[in-house]
Amino acid sequence: SQWIYVNGQFVNKNEAVISVYDHGFLYGDGVFEGIRVYSGNVFQLKEHLDRLYASAHSIRLTIPYSKEELTQIIVNTVRKNELSSAYIRVVISRGEGDLGLDPRNCSNPSVIVIAEALSIYSQDLYENGLKLVSVATRRNRPDVLSPQIKSLNYLNNILVKLESTQSGADEALMLNDQGYVTEGSADNIFIVKNGVIITPPVYLGALEGITRNVIIDVARNLNYQIEERPFTTHDVYIADEVFLTGTAAEVIPVIEVDGRPIQNGKPGEITKHLLHTFRDLVTTAGIQCYP
Numbered sequence: 001s002q003w004i005y006v007n008g009q010f011v012n013k014n015e016a017v018i019s020v021y022d023h024g025f026l027y028g029d030g031v032f033e034g035i036r037v038y039s040g041n042v043f044q045l046k047e048h049l050d051r052l053y054a055s056a057h058s059i060r061l062t063i064p065y066s067k068e069e070l071t072q073i074i075v076n077t078v079r080k081n082e083l084s085s086a087y088i089r090v091v092i093s094r095g096e097g098d099l100g101l102d103p104r105n106c107s108n109p110s111v112i113v114i115a116e117a118l119s120i121y122s123q124d125l126y127e128n129g130l131k132l133v134s135v136a137t138r139r140n141r142p143d144v145l146s147p148q149i150k151s152l153n154y155l156n157n158i159l160v161k162l163e164s165t166q167s168g169a170d171e172a173l174m175l176n177d178q179g180y181v182t183e184g185s186a187d188n189i190f191i192v193k194n195g196v197i198i199t200p201p202v203y204l205g206a207l208e209g210i211t212r213n214v215i216i217d218v219a220r221n222l223n224y225q226i227e228e229r230p231f232t233t234h235d236v237y238i239a240d241e242v243f244l245t246g247t248a249a250e251v252i253p254v255i256e257v258d259g260r261p262i263q264n265g266k267p268g269e270i271t272k273h274l275l276h277t278f279r280d281l282v283t284t285a286g287i288q289c290y291p
């Protein structure tokens, strides 16, 4: 059976419930993380928790545990479910309140940790690559709701996802209000041009992805030239390679955007090199659940 951590208790999956007055449910008032476990190693756990606490701080939500305590809860949840390769979802909401918006009426944040056996993306996605479509719905502006806050407000991402599935594409490309490329609906984007790897600066309107930052380090260690600078869909169309990064996605090649094949319409060589290097390090750089 699957055990879920809910507000201090491990409960069975079908008993894992929260109040309908929880403001995470009523208003999306909360933050979350998606984390992967590779062979018992919680990959980049510190970095994920740093982002979780930063997002919480940014919305004036105090997580009622230290990072060390939450680390232990996460490890215990993985161990209790006897998982070795897993996907973890950590959710911190403002908690139960009344029907009004005011967070001051929510006295106890909800803390939930879900750990599930991983459902791997089909191998052919990595071999054949994804088809993307740029969509009309823009990324929420940093002065409206910062995309750097990994909040429970994923309606912008969901509306974008609805547009991409409507178009029959595998993933959506979000632009900001100036038309610059920001990221996918739940992943970051990189292009390669003349051997240089380029990714948008997060201030344009993207989540600072953990995988994005790992790939930047991996690329630098492999002596690739890598830059953070704005680009448009035109730059994407004429790129030598395009790929996406994300916790579940890892590194996924993109072979077509808005009907334009990327070069020969096959995954790029640098993309494949980065993926293979990434795959080699995911069992290091983290916290061992079964030391």
Ligand SMILES: Cc1ncc(COP(=O)(O)O)c(CNc2cccc(C(=O)O)c2)c1O
Pocket (backbone or CB within 6 Å): 034, 157, 183, 184, 185, 186, 187, 188, 206, 207, 208, 209, 210, 211, 212, 245, 246, 247, 248, 249
């Ligand atoms: C908007 C957005 N941008 C980029 C990423 C990639 O960030 P990480 O490299 O830290 O995962 C995300 C990731 N956020 C996210 C949310 C839900 C599921 C999944 C998944 O990859 O299954 C990812 C995201 O939600």
